[in-house]
Structure formats: C-alpha cells, structure tokens
Amino acid sequence: MTNDDSSQITERKRGSGVKLVYDLLRDEILDLKLSPGSAIDEVQLAARFGMSRTPIREALVRLAGEGLIETLPNRSTMVSNIDFLGMPAYFDALVLMYRVTTRLAAQHHRADDLLLIRERQAEFSAAVAAQDALAMIATNADFHSAIAAAGRNAYYASFFDRLLGEGRRMLRLYYQSYEDRLPPRYVDEHEEIIAAVEARNVAEADRLGKAHGEQIVEQIGRLLTRNDRLDIDL
C-alpha cells in the first residue's frame, strides 16, 4: 500500500488543482490503473497532490457525475465497476453514436475540421506502429471525438465522449488479456471514414460508421465469449 509517486509539491495556480486531479484520476480510471471497485481515499489523494481535501472532493464529485466513481453515503468512495450486464445496451448506444456522428460530420464539417481529424488519425497510426496499447485506445477515442466535433452537434458529441470513455476501460481490459496485439484494420477503416467525410458522402459515412462500430463490438464480444471457455475438455 505504499505510495511510490514523485510527490511534486510545486506552486500551483489558484483554481488549477481541481482540473489537475480530475484529469489525472480520470485517465487512471479509464486506463484501468485504478481497478474497478478499488477504494478511493480522499486523505491519501490530498497528501499525494499536496493540497487539502476540498479540491480533491470537487474533482471526485465531477467524476461521480460522469459515473466513473460511486459514492456510498457516509462511507467509502470507489471506482465504478464495469457494468457487464449493461453491455448490450452500451453497444447499442455506441454503434448508434458512431453512425450519427460520422454521418453528421459528412454533412457539416468545415475545412479545418479535417486537419484536426487527420492529426488525430496520425497519432492513432503512430500508436499502432509503436504497439502502444494505452495510446492506441486513447488516440482512437480522440479520433472519433474529433469526427463528432466536426458534426457540429454538441449534444451528440458530449454523449459520445462519455461512451467512448467507458469504452476505453473495456478495450483496456481486452488488450490487457491479449497483450498488445495489433488492431486488425482500424487504421484503414479510419482512412475510409475520413475519405467519406471529406467527400460529403453522407450515406457512405453512415454505413462506415455503423460498420466500424459493429466491428469493435464484435471484437469485444469475441473476447468475452472466449474468456468463458476455460480449459475444460468434453
């Protein structure tokens, strides 16, 4: 239970502490560095970040608002468990949002959106080349988030971001089991999506978005069913 982090007690700007804690904790949760169900201690965090409990608490309240942590009244706070029972519902929503955001991007994107999207794709491609699983997962989410932003619908975009966040945890689970393998054809599929968006081909963007989403869902599904099969000979 020892804390092996470089306790940086640097002078911070007033108001920046909450964002610092929030961002870091969010990343640690989504990368499964903090495992689902593990306890979160305010006092310990306060010591780690060199600040009082108040800003820590605010960050935790925000994380709780996004469902990333759960708070038992008067008792412990913990990292939310991954809701396996709710996974069909999750995948349903995820695929729909893949479709909708890609479709809208084809309709509403502007020239500079494509620059940003290509930048994200480059980062994703680099992460794949480097076989960096964590980076792949994060940059993949960033790529689709950029697509969603180009769709110019803030409601879909924020909802999609939330779904993608939750997805990061599941994908991390996947790559934790099957150590850092290459994702099959995601890079190419991303290129196809970019092309359809740029061509303003709405129907094609819709189709690709749906196919891309279903592809990911299937991949996770395969993992889960495979994990169920233990070494039992019949």
Next chain:
Amino acid sequence: MTNDDSSQITERKRGSGVKLVYDLLRDEILDLKLSPGSAIDEVQLAARFGMSRTPIREALVRLAGEGLIETLPNRSTMVSNIDFLGMPAYFDALVLMYRVTTRLAAQHHRADDLLLIRERQAEFSAAVAAQDALAMIATNADFHSAIAAAGRNAYYASFFDRLLGEGRRMLRLYYQSYEDRLPPRYVDEHEEIIAAVEARNVAEADRLGKAHGEQIVEQIGRLLTRNDRLDIDL
C-alpha cells in the same frame, strides 16, 4: 433584491443538504424561476438554506456538470443561457431519442413498467386539465423519462433525461409567451404511444415516437418564427 422565502432552518440529516439544494436549484432553473444569465451567489444561497458554503458548492459543481450553470474562473457563477444557435442540433438529438427510447420500450418493457408509465400519463393529463403549465411541462418530461426507463438502456435514458431537462426551459419559454394554453393533442398521442408499447409494436412505437418529437419541435419552431415577426407592415 430582497429574499422573500420562509427560511426553514430545520435540522437536516447529514448528507441530505446537497441533494436538497441541487434538486431545488435544478427545478428553479428548469422552470425559469432563475432566468438564464442571472448570477448565483454562494453566500446568499448558504444563508437561504441555513448551511455553509461547502454543500452549496457541491450542488453547484453538479449542476455545472450538467451544463445548467456556468462558472467563470475566480469570478461569477451564473445560470446557463439557452443556446438558441444550437437549437437545430438539440432538436435533432431530441427527436432521435424520442424514437429510440419509445422503440426500445416496446421491445423491452415489463408489466410493471406500464403501471408507472400510466401513472405519469395520469399526472400529465391532470396537469393539462388544470391548465397548470409548469406541471404540464414537468410531468410530460416525467412521462417520457418513464418510457425511456422501460427501454432498459441506461445510457439512452440518462442522455434523454438531460435533453428533456433542457427542453423544459424552452417549453417554459413557450408557455410564458402564450399564457398557459392547452397543448393540442399531446394527451392523445401519449395514449397511442402507450398502446403501441403495450402491444410490443416496435415499428409503430418508433413511428409515434418520431412523430411526437417532430410535433413538439414544430410547435416550438412556430413560436420562434412568429416571435421574429414584429409589427412591421410592408
């Protein structure tokens, strides 16, 4: 600027304060009792609720997380403005969610869901009969929220709830202008939706959900275009 509320300084249970403040403030914002853009003073709220700033602050952080208030760093906190520019995007998302949630309710509802839905519909019907605009708006949102809950997709449900909340503000704006008129055929449309859900008629539920949503969108649209026409003779 005087505060004319019955300052109830009753003993509260530990931990209940935040929810109290959050719920009340949320209702006041959505009912436009707190007008968009108006300032929110933590100290004043603390005095009003007879508690310290800490729980008030937590409630505000949660409201900010839902986008109902905006916080300028180090400076004022205020009720979020209604984003008129983003309304097409909002309506797009709203109609889609009407469709999806109604469709899923037809697929996945259980017997006791219908009881709750009928209860909400009764409350809505009563509010219409009483010509109570605020109650109509709130109970209408509750009705569709119950439909969404029956659809058994927590992701859609929470997203839809957020959209319906924002919609309460716009509808309130509507009924504020055209003082407390009867909504045309919403009660009947709700009945049709209930019937389709009960019959598990997915296609019909989808169609009705879409139509219901578009109907509301059109109605708000009519108001807005009408408001644009001032007393100018050509």
Next chain:
DNA sequence: TCCATTTTCTTTGTCGACAAAAAAAATACA
C-alpha cells in the same frame, strides 16, 4: 469457542476562516 455489546478507529460531511483574483470605487493628475 461463539455471539452480543461496547469501544475504538476510519472516513466522510460540514463548518468558519482566510487568502487570491477580479471587479468596482475612489483618488490623483492632466
């Protein structure tokens, strides 16, 4: 040894106070 009760410990929820930041008011100067 097992169970019920009491005591201690841990962690949260709330409080009052104070310092930083920005705005508003006051002052000085032309």
Next chain:
DNA sequence: TGTATTTTTTTTGTCGACAAAGAAAATGGA
C-alpha cells in the same frame, strides 16, 4: 472633465478542524 492609478469591495478557491456515521476491533458472558 476625462483618464490612469491606487484602494476598496466582492466573490471565489483553499485550508485545517471537528463532528457524525459506519465499520472494525475489543470486550464480556455463556
């Protein structure tokens, strides 16, 4: 009178402390 600078006021962000609520440990009796 108008503008730049200083001072005051207002409001937020952070802190340390303490009390409440459970959980865990200790105690006592059979």
